[in-house]
Structure formats: C-alpha cells, structure tokens
Amino acid sequence: MISSDIKPNAANTAFLLIHGFTGTHYEMIPLEKFLVSKGYYVNNVTLPGHETTIENMAKTKWEEWTIHAQNQLEGLCKKFSKVFIGGLSMGGAITLYLGANNPDIAGIITMAAPYKPVDWRMLLLRILPIHIFIKYRINKEIGWEDQDSLKSHKSYGKYPFKSIAELHKLLVKVKKLISKITVPILVVQSHNDPSIPAQFPSWIYDNVSSSVKELVWIEKGGHVIPKDAGRFQLFEIIEKWLENKKEIW
Numbered sequence: 001m002i003s004s005d006i007k008p009n010a011a012n013t014a015f016l017l018i019h020g021f022t023g024t025h026y027e028m029i030p031l032e033k034f035l036v037s038k039g040y041y042v043n044n045v046t047l048p049g050h051e052t053t054i055e056n057m058a059k060t061k062w063e064e065w066t067i068h069a070q071n072q073l074e075g076l077c078k079k080f081s082k083v084f085i086g087g088l089s090m091g092g093a094i095t096l097y098l099g100a101n102n103p104d105i106a107g108i109i110t111m112a113a114p115y116k117p118v119d120w121r122m123l124l125l126r127i128l129p130i131h132i133f134i135k136y137r138i139n140k141e142i143g144w145e146d147q148d149s150l151k152s153h154k155s156y157g158k159y160p161f162k163s164i165a166e167l168h169k170l171l172v173k174v175k176k177l178i179s180k181i182t183v184p185i186l187v188v189q190s191h192n193d194p195s196i197p198a199q200f201p202s203w204i205y206d207n208v209s210s211s212v213k214e215l216v217w218i219e220k221g222g223h224v225i226p227k228d229a230g231r232f233q234l235f236e237i238i239e240k241w242l243e244n245k246k247e248i249w
Helices: 025-037 054-059 062-079 090-101 120-127 147-151 161-180 200-207 231-244
Strands: 013-018 041-044 082-088 107-111 136-138 158-160 185-190 213-218
Touching (some): 013 025, 025 041, 025 082, 025 231, 041 062, 054 158, 062 082, 062 161, 082 090, 090 161, 158 161, 200 213, 213 231
Parallel strands (some): 013 082, 082 107, 107 185, 185 213
Antiparallel strands (some): 136 158
C-alpha cells in the first residue's frame, strides 16, 4: 500500500514492480534496492494468492491479480508525476496489460514476459476439470546460474492447475491488447531462459505500437532475471535506458 506520508523524490518518479507466477516480491528485491539507490521510489507488490498458501493461490482469479496491480499503480500515479512498471514473467504479462490500459504512464519494462500462452495444453485446464483429480504440478526450479540466489529463492513448490488455467486466461487477454501499447517499452530477455520461447521478446517488440521501444538480451542467468546472475547487466540496461530517454519522460 502507498501511505499518505510518502513524499515525491527529487525526480518525482516511482516504479511499480510485479513478481512472477507463484513467486514472491523477494525475487524483485535486488532490482528494488538498485532503483532505490538511484533515488526512485519503489512499490514492490505482492499479488493476491501469493506469499500465503498454495491453497489460497488456487482460489484466486486472474482479474484479482490485475485489479490489485492496477490499484497499486493508481496509488503511485496520485503521488508521482512519472510512474514506470517493471514485471517479471507473469508480472511482465501484467505489465503489458497495464501498459495497454494506462497510456499516460512513463513507460514499462518487461523481463522474461510471455505475451501469449506458452503451451497449448494450458487450454485443456480450462476445458477439463483436471484439478478435481490432480490439484498441483511440481514446480521444478531449472536454469539458475547463481546457485546462492537459488538457495534463497522463495516460491510455491507446486503450480495449482486451477491457477495455470487463470494464467492462460490472462495471457489470451494480453495478446489481444498488446497492439494498444503506446508507452515507451524496454523488453528484456535472457538467452538462457528455459521457460519463455526465444521468439516471444521479438513478438512483443514487433507487436506493440510504441514509438520508443528497445529489446535487450541478458547474457547470464536464466528466467528469474532480477535475482539470477544476469541481474547486474539488467541494472546497467535499465539505468542506461532511463538516462538515454530523459528527454521523453
């Protein structure tokens, strides 16, 4: 939540950070600390159903995730003249969703973002009540390069099938909205991401209507870019992007 005693910083700029599917705000803390060190205010949100119990996660709908993020965005917009959104994985998809529906924000940053369903079988979970018989799928943490960061990584150990169906609904919606995005966008993707198809970042870049857009590849680390070995390159990319685009903010 944004408290009433928050004062705008010198740049009058804030960031909304959004974590990934079944993840936590902890995966965004390295990026949060970096942005704070540069003088920006950061709201690192926790999405409904996350950081509680997996059973609670299974009860939440995709609209609850986007509505919560929208409310947090509106809170920042009331306090700061410039607001950016940065999202990882599903948080990146929500970032695209918010970017399409909030054309007056300063810009968006997607990290390892899917912009459409990554697997056609996700649709089956909406059609067939598989969750009645098998409620969860094991979440295998793969592709990490920084093993110390992996040890401290927090997320649910399983994916609720009902939540995967909700994720499918969100991604279908995002794909329909992506051409409506006109705000400046920075698309960040790791070469070694085992979760997101390599063509997705280019498809995001090609299908948004933004006149200011950039696609950058991370050389190290895997899917969880803000916490894995590629995080330092990510920080440099974001700092350079903000500096080079000063005239448009």
